[in-house]
Amino acid sequence: MNDGTARGSAYPSEDYSYPTALMTDMYEYTMLDAALQDGTASRRCVFEVFTRHLPAGRRYGVAAGQGRILDALESFHLGEEDLRFLSDQGIVSPGTISWLERFSFSGSIRGYREGEMFFPNSPILQVEGSFAECTLLETLILSILNYDSAVASAASRMASAANGRPCMDMGGRRTNEWSAVAASRAAVVGGFQGTANLLAAKLYGLKPIGTAAHCFTLLHDSERDAFTSQIQALGVDTTLLTDTYDIEQAVRTAVEVAGPELGGVRIDSGDLASLAQRVRNQLDALGATTTKITVTNDLDEYALASLQTAPVDSYGVGTMLVTGSGAPTCAMVYKLSEREGSDGVMVPVAKKSPDKATVPGRKLAYRSYEYGLADCEHVISGSEDQLAAFAPDEGWKNLLVQYMDGGESDARYQGHEAITAAHAYRAKALSELPITAQSLMKGDPVIPTEVLSL
Numbered sequence: 487m488n489d490g491t492a493r494g495s496a497y498p499s500e501d502y503s504y505p506t507a508l509m510t511d512m513y514e515y516t517m518l519d520a521a522l523q524d525g526t527a528s529r530r531c532v533f534e535v536f537t538r539h540l541p542a543g544r545r546y547g548v549a550a551g552q553g554r555i556l557d558a559l560e561s562f563h564l565g566e567e568d569l570r571f572l573s574d575q576g577i578v579s580p581g582t583i584s585w586l587e588r589f590s591f592s593g594s595i596r597g598y599r600e601g602e603m604f605f606p607n608s609p610i611l612q613v614e615g616s617f618a619e620c621t622l623l624e625t626l627i628l629s630i631l632n633y634d635s636a637v638a639s640a641a642s643r644m645a646s647a648a649n650g651r652p653c654m655d656m657g658g659r660r661t662n663e664w665s666a667v668a669a670s671r672a673a674v675v676g677g678f679q680g681t682a683n684l685l686a687a688k689l690y691g692l693k694p695i696g697t698a699a700h701c702f703t704l705l706h707d708s709e710r711d712a713f714t715s716q717i718q719a720l721g722v723d724t725t726l727l728t729d730t731y732d733i734e735q736a737v738r739t740a741v742e743v744a745g746p747e748l749g750g751v752r753i754d755s756g757d758l759a760s761l762a763q764r765v766r767n768q769l770d771a772l773g774a775t776t777t778k779i780t781v782t783n784d785l786d787e788y789a790l791a792s793l794q795t796a797p798v799d800s801y802g803v804g805t806m807l808v809t810g811s812g813a814p815t816c817a818m819v820y821k822l823s824e825r826e827g828s829d830g831v832m833v834p835v836a837k838k839s840p841d842k843a844t845v846p847g848r849k850l851a852y853r854s855y856e857y858g859l860a861d862c863e864h865v866i867s868g869s870e871d872q873l874a875a876f877a878p879d880e881g882w883k884n885l886l887v888q889y890m891d892g893g894e895s896d897a898r899y900q901g902h903e904a905i906t907a908a909h910a911y912r913a914k915a916l917s918e919l920p921i922t923a924q925s926l927m928k929g930d931p932v933i934p935t936e937v938l939s940l
Contacts, residue, residue: 505562505563506559507562508564511625512577514624514625515577516577518582518618522581523579527618530832531615531620531822532613532822532848533613533820533821534611534613534848535631535820536821537608537819538606540816541817542813544639545922545923545929546604546916547635548604548912549600550631550638550675551633551672552611552631553671553900555611555626555630555889556889558626558630559890563589589622591619591623591890592892593614593892594614595611595614596611596612596886596887596888597612598610598887600905600907601638601675601911601912602911603915603916606931608863608865608935609849612849612886613627632815633668633672633814634668634675636810636813637668637808639810639813641672641675641676642677643926644785644806644807645676646916646924647791648790648801649794651799651800652678652679652800652801653803654678654682654800655678655804656802657670658681658683660805665808666686667685670683670686671689671690671692675905675912676912680692680693680694681693690905691902691905697720697752698712703730709736710743714743717743722749725749725751725752725780726740726744726751727754729754733761734768736751738768746776747774749777750780751765751769752780752802754781754783756783758793759793759796762798763796779797781802782802784806785802787806790803791926821837822835823844823849823867824848824869834846834869845865845937847867848868850876851884851885851886852882853883853885854883860920860932863935864935864936865935865936867940868939872940919932
């Protein structure tokens with residue numbers, strides 16, 4: 487039996503005892519049970535993840551979480567206690583328990599790269615395998631992609647608004663403990679440079695950041711004593727928090743204690759633009775011309791944009807990052823688009839529900855360009871044979887990569903190097919969109935999505 491630990495997983499067994507195979511809705515197991523009993527469980531199926539719309543006013547989304555899905559699938563097995571729970575609760579029959587004892591995902595997954603831009607109806611992820619194995623992945627895949635992509639999308643907007651100044655994740659105290667770890671990773675995919683969350687830094691090889699809080703200053707008999715202690719412990723390159731009492735006096739004391747080589751000061755309250763300007767002038771007057779200024783305090787992309795003319799060197803962002811800056815989910819869904827019929831032939835299928843209709847068939851996805859800028863997302867739907875014969879126009883970019891094949895994952899999309907690659911890819915992909923994508927004004931998706939059924 488698997489112990490629930492996966493290489494690179496954000497859920498190591500010593501800290502998080504629940505296996506990813508129970509990160510499901512109950513109906514995934516009841517559907518599995520019924521399909522095993524009626525003989526349809528082995529039918530080959532294609533499921534697709536997409537969103538019908540972006541959050542109100544957003545121009546694009548950033549796909550993130552695919553690497554975490556691959557990590558999670560490595561521990562997607564049920565132990566004896568888990569199987570006993572399913573049996574004791576009457577969720578599945580004894581025959582299904584026997585099937586689950588041997589379960590391991592053996593299908594294929596392809597989709598958009600981490601860091602890629604997505605739009606309404608983009609086929610962000612496609613999962614292919616038997617109905618039995620694909621249906622069990624719905625909640626796990628959606629919970630990861632919806633949250634990670636929401637955070638990455640918000641982070642991307644913030645990174646653009648920061649205009650090249652580094653943004654750091656400080657949101658761990660504003661969400662649940664495991665979302666904080668996921669958010670740190672997604673933030674870096676979305677353009678951030680580091681995180682205050684040490685578990686995320688350890689698991690994913692992210693840059694850890696942090697020095698001291700106000701309580702450290704309050705602990706000491708004077709602000710000078712606190713600064714002296716921090717300098718002695720961390721060196722003059724540290725960043726001192728200067729707004730516990732009086733900022734002007736704190737900056738003066740900081741330079742007196744550390745000297746003009748002081749690494750940085752942080753401001754966490756007040757009119758940040760005005761204070762940053764005064765602090766910059768004061769530091770320069772004291773000879774600390776290389777000392778950096780970091781600002782924090784409930785920042786979002788709009789606050790960052792308003793600080794572009796202020797002499798700020800970096801930002802720490804918390805609440806609005808981990809909540810997707812008001813859009814904590816991307817409203818992604820996981821829908822069956824093609825399945826094997828009783829005659830063994832693959833059949834496109836779709837919902838016809840009002841306002842929730844889906845496009846039948848498996849998908850290809852391309853992006854076309856004019857003068858080096860994206861002008862349209864092309865989603866091509868059809869049978870396997872039709873798609874194999876489809877020839878895209880010259881210059882169209884294929885947006886799909888293969889994450890898993892026959893149950894084997896591609897290691898290029900896991901681990902620290904994959905996050906670094908996604909971080910760089912997001913910047914490139916965003917630069918290829920019309921510049922209005924980076925506008926904070928509400929509007930429609932920056933490019934249209936054209937759906938073609940063959």
